[in-house]
Amino acid sequence: MNNFPVLDLGIKPNIRKTDCSLRVFGLVEKELKFDWAAISPYAIRVDMAIDIEVRTKNNGEITLMSL
Numbered sequence: 001m002n003n004f005p006v007l008d009l010g011i012k013p014n015i016r017k018t019d020c021s022l023r024v025f026g027l028v029e030k031e032l033k034f035d036w037a038a039i040s041p042y043a044i045r046v047d048m049a050i051d052i053e054v055r056t057k058n059n060g061e062i063t064l065m066s067l
Contacts, residue, residue, distance in 0.1 A: 020039075
């Protein structure tokens with residue numbers, strides 16, 4: 001993709017993998033939370049174009065929503 005608009009404040013936070021987690025909640029029977037060590041063995045690289053909306057909360061939690 002060329003000339004794709006990127007919203008960037010120029011701030012590149014230093015995020016450690018140990019600070020990353022995946023939380024599954026909402027319309028599920030039981031809420032689940034996985035840390036990086038639990039997720040990384042299943043990681044694969046997939047190249048695709050999607051539209052996402054990023055929302056942050058005061059506690060630093062980031063929510064990615066597919067549009």
